[in-house]
Amino acid sequence: MISFTYSNNIIIQVYDVNAIKVKNVSNGTVGKPVTFLVETSQAGPGNLEVTVNGGRVPTSAQAQGQHTYAISFTPRDAQNHTVELRFNGQDVPGSPFTCRVSAAARIQSPETLDKVSVGRLFEFVVESDTEPSVEVLGPARRSVPVKIDALDGIGYNIKFEPVEVGDHSVEVRLPGGGHVEGSPFLLKSYSAEKVIVTDIRPGVVGKSVSFGINASQAGAGNLEIIVAVNGKNVPNYVQSEGNARFKVNFKPTEAAPHSLSVRFNGHPVPGSPFTCQIASAPISLPRALATGEGLKQAAIKVDNTFELEGFEGVEPQVFVTTPSGDNIICQLSPQGGDTYTATFQPTVVGRHLISVTASDKHINGSPFSCNVFDVSRVSISGLDQQYGPAALGVPVTFSVDAAGAGEGTLELVVSTDTSTVKAEVVACARGLYDVTFVPQTTEPHYVNITFNEVPVDGSPFRVDIQQTTHHIQIGSLA
Template structure:
């Protein structure tokens, strides 16, 4: 019978055995061995001219049926049959379709066993295609050529697959548009948001794929708003361009992938901020090579002091300015509107033109005697001076100017 071909799991099946007229039921032995090497219970019943052996398979895979009469195997024994489970067929979401565009959906039969899968679209009037993905997974598709609801029916070994049939709506084409900018700057660790419209479609018809600069997928959240508008949200952590691919009913946005250019202002390094002198250029360095793409803004004393930026390549630059006043100069730096860590940087500025030196009698000086020179500071306010004498000497200082601070090095 059919039990020698394919049998369903969890359902009793019967094998008919024809016996010689002189054979008795007690002389017949039927053994059914499951893939796990377990023998299944078998019940024998005598009919008019044959014996029926009933058993129930509980696991998918090959079963071995051995039949003996008076301890002799019947011709052809052992027999092999395969158990299957149509209810284990898993069908992925079938999206609504667009006229003339493939409608694709996945089928997972890895837990169903061996057998024949039948797919009918509109009773077989629309051709369907199946591509093997390996490991008993398949990609099924069909192309609608009429703007009407399509009925997808599926059977496995003649049994209806769970969920069948499916109704698939078909439209002339999705009206899709990007709302706002398709390319945006996004700070690392903050939420990136893109909006688009797809009239006549629901969030079940939309697929979002986001790829980071290192080619890793990024999890996104799709929010359906009113009037056929949708919002994509995700939080990037990696600096660089993230590609956001949006597909509606298998059709991609006409504007192409959306792009989130991710930056991180905390990765900007500011170095070589020292002290300055009135009238002489001061320089410091800014390294934005690891911070991503964006706009760098630099201001000295809230923009009162002009600065010049020289790009040295690789996201690095040399910044210079010339102080005109003896006061601390505050350096503020912003990247894409965000204040760089450490700001404001302070550059102390002094005025050497106020200091005069009298160096008479210092061309030649005797050893072991005191050598003297004079320093003067013009104008009001205080001054901080440093004196350095190279060689084996001891320095004695006398302070005559009330506002003078003298540092001996």
């Protein structure tokens, strides 16, 4: 209760309780001060008493001028509070007043308040009597549309849908106020659709099999990897290669298709579950051999061969698998006895697997890893001499771009009919080089370039050289 006496220095002590004016009586929130004004300028002298809930809630008064007072109290319970005002023992008009006090606005935390999948609605509830304002900013600080729906007797349901991977800032405020309890908070959006599983190759019982996972663009989350065969899980080991890239290894013990299940934050990644074909261990054919350069390295769109021998009483089977897992045709030509020639023509650049089997079992060394390259994708620029022959003693620089040709060895020789010319090679980027040589004679120079011992288109390139001409003026032209 507040009790205070004031006087306006009028000798005749006359007062009028009906002249007391109470302003700005509003509802309140638990834990936040409720303030209203009492104006007494026309009421005359007297004693003003203010009590909240019969005096159980402390109150305070602060003068706002000569005849105006700010009355404040801080509610601790979410219930109606009764405010009584008396002037010289008489009730002020309208007293007692009722102040409705509600619980402080807060966010009801859903089960997962830290992560959400791109393209899926994220929902949470704000307990509040007043509709909140909600702002959601995506990774690039772009605003995300928000829908707010009223819930009877509970508060408001907030919905929004992230459209890009990354951190989202969520701020919830009440009109004219600060953040509600639990705001602001950070929400990490992710996308299982952006997880890429690569390099799934056929394997052999007893030999380690690996495949890759690239989650660098998927956002924050957890990978769940299960390798199984015939309803049984196979132990797998994950090796981090940095930047959210991983290599998964397992060693099969059964010759049967293995299921590779990959999930990100509980969601299957595109293509999951995958299938990895596992064949039996190599057969006991001690003389069965596969030999030839075509097992290690092959050129695109041309016939590549290797030899098979030692297949006594059994016909070999050959499967060539592309980097994407497709099979390409491999033809077998009997050469007499237990010997065969295998011929295949790859159409894409990259590592191919060559499986050589007999009676559905791999021979020793199978599957073989073959590097397929495309020499036609090696390009040369700067040797066309469109401005005429090069000058004697002046450096000649040209570029070699082998970035799209696949793995291989690039060899380059600059020569004349009588000697070899020194050339300096500078690697500018992966597969991109600048080459410089200085001609010392005027005879034609030839640039020989091969990739994996196959000449590139146009090689050898001819570079003509001319004597540098100096014009010296002697005397006057007049």
